Amino acid sequence: MRYISTRGEAPALTFEEAMMTGLARDGGLYVPETIPTLSTDEIAAMAGQSYEEIAFRVMRPFIGETFTDVEFRSLIDAAYAGFGHAARAPLVQLGPNHFLLELFHGPTLAFKDFAMQLIGQMFQASLTRSGKRITIVGATSGDTGSAAIEAFRGLDNVDVFILFPHGRVSEVQRRQMTTPSEANVHALAVDGDFDDCQAALKDMFNDFQFRDEVALAGVNSINWGRVLAQVVYYFSSAVSLGAPHRKVSFTVPTGNFGDIFAGYIAKMMGLPVERLVIATNQNDILHRTMGTGTQTKEGVTPSISPSMDIQVSSNFERALFDAYGRDGKVVAEQMADLKDKGGFAISQGAFEWLKGHFDSGRASEEETSATITAQRDVTGEILCPHSAVGVKVAEAHLSDVPMITLATAHPAKFPAAVEAATGVHPALPPRMADLFEREERVTRVANDLASLQSIIRARIAEKVQN
Numbered sequence: 001m002r003y004i005s006t007r008g009e010a011p012a013l014t015f016e017e018a019m020m021t022g023l024a025r026d027g028g029l030y031v032p033e034t035i036p037t038l039s040t041d042e043i044a045a046m047a048g049q050s051y052e053e054i055a056f057r058v059m060r061p062f063i064g065e066t067f068t069d070v071e072f073r074s075l076i077d078a079a080y081a082g083f084g085h086a087a088r089a090p091l092v093q094l095g096p097n098h099f100l101l102e103l104f105h106g107p108t109l110a111f112k113d114f115a116m117q118l119i120g121q122m123f124q125a126s127l128t129r130s131g132k133r134i135t136i137v138g139a140t141s142g143d144t145g146s147a148a149i150e151a152f153r154g155l156d157n158v159d160v161f162i163l164f165p166h167g168r169v170s171e172v173q174r175r176q177m178t179t180p181s182e183a184n185v186h187a188l189a190v191d192g193d194f195d196d197c198q199a200a201l202k203d204m205f206n207d208f209q210f211r212d213e214v215a216l217a218g219v220n221s222i223n224w225g226r227v228l229a230q231v232v233y234y235f236s237s238a239v240s241l242g243a244p245h246r247k248v249s250f251t252v253p254t255g256n257f258g259d260i261f262a263g264y265i266a267k268m269m270g271l272p273v274e275r276l277v278i279a280t281n282q283n284d285i286l287h288r289t290m291g292t293g294t295q296t297k298e299g300v301t302p303s304i305s306p307s308m309d310i311q312v313s314s315n316f317e318r319a320l321f322d323a324y325g326r327d328g329k330v331v332a333e334q335m336a337d338l339k340d341k342g343g344f345a346i347s348q349g350a351f352e353w354l355k356g357h358f359d360s361g362r363a364s365e366e367e368t369s370a371t372i373t374a375q376r377d378v379t380g381e382i383l384c385p386h387s388a389v390g391v392k393v394a395e396a397h398l399s400d401v402p403m404i405t406l407a408t409a410h411p412a413k414f415p416a417a418v419e420a421a422t423g424v425h426p427a428l429p430p431r432m433a434d435l436f437e438r439e440e441r442v443t444r445v446a447n448d449l450a451s452l453q454s455i456i457r458a459r460i461a462e463k464v465q466n
């Protein structure tokens with residue numbers, strides 16, 4: 001199994017190399033050269049299996065020789081052992097043909113833990129074998145950062161730097177990033193928005209001298225290892241509703257397009273998925289793209305679902321690559337236009353391809369809040385605002401095919417929005433109850449590449465001395 005870049009110029013890599021590399025050197029994203037498929041019998045045999053067993057069967061064809069079966073099983077077991085629910089990703093019913101997939105039982109209460117906990121295990125196994133040390137730099141709209149810190153805190157051969165937009169993450173999100181006391185954890189509050197953080201990160205990866213000097217590794221949602229780990233819960237949930245004998249659809253609260261792209265991979269692997277519905281908040285670039293065939297950046301307006309306050313949706317590039325019949329040159333041109341001209345027009349053929357796989361919808365702030373209130377009243381389920389965006393959009397796409405809406409975070413991660421909608425302050429799970437008493441450690445940084453790079457260099461040098 002080899003991995004190729006969506007821009008067609010970077011060398012093909014193994015799974016291990018693609019995972020450790022993150023962004024390709026031509027600026028593209030790694031995707032498998034071919035998507036392995038599972039037979040109807042293989043999918044049917046997943047019924048009733050543990051999450052870990054399904055994870056092994058879904059991911060094994062993608063990892064090549066990187067881990068032995070025994071090793072890979074033990075990494076999967078370790079990754080999900082810290083989850084607060086035995087099913088890992090339990091499904092609850094909201095109404096006729098509408099189900100909610102709870103992806104918030106991991107250590108930092110958002111779906112990012114599914115990928116990050118496994119990536120942490122896989123990175124550690126790989127680094128132990130090679131004896132190398134790496135610097136992980138991640139940009140976060142809130143949840144990736146805490147999940148990455150949780151996965152890498154305390155590891156000897158890893159420093160983890162997280163860039164988050166100052167003042168634009170919830171207090172719970174911030175505290176999850178700033179309270180870990182391990183010396184290898186560095187929370188950096190950037191004076192800018194999430195897109196600024198993500199752009200600074202891309203610039204660091206494209207500065208090859210810096211990239212090699214600090215042994216930069218990325219765990220953002222562009223990392224193929226993360227997408228792969230997310231494919232698993234599409235299978236586990238669909239199978240529990242009768243797949244492969246019955247089709248299902250999914251609605252996915254979307255920002256960077258990583259999570260929903262994992263659903264597309266599940267479909268390509270043979271899971272009978274009817275529709276994949278992109279749900280956006282008021283920062284609706286993807287919904288507009290699906291309506292017009294043109295992707296145009298507008299400013300980000302902060303919302304009550306901050307983890308989706310994104311205008312540059314990185315993983316959309318992977319979908320475009322397939323939409324253009326895997327023509328890396330066209331993708332490179334469109335991405336250059338997005339960066340330099342603020343947008344690009346998708347060709348008619350590629351647009352038809354996208355519409356063949358994805359639907360979309362948008363929820364306003366008022367609709368999101370009203371959905372939290374309504375679900376509390378009708379089902380007793382307390383939704384986080386991101387999950388509420390998903391439920392609202394899914395309601396417009398219900399049919400006789402079961403719809404699974406992904407609940408991407410725990411309500412206690414966004415208490416202000418939930419309390420405003422329900423009058424109830426959602427409590428943190430007991431294992432995190434002292435979060436507000438823990439001491440914070442954070443460095444405020446200008447939105448400027450040179451400042452960020454010099455802080456990273458200095459922190460690493462400090463650690464090497466000690």
Ligand SMILES: *Cc1c(COP(=O)(O)O)cnc(C)c1O
Pocket residue numbers: 110111112143144221253254255256257258259260307308386387408409
């Ligand atoms: C990251 C995140 C999203 C968006 O996921 P993408 O993979 O970026 O599309 C949605 N909801 C929550 C709670 C998140 O943390």
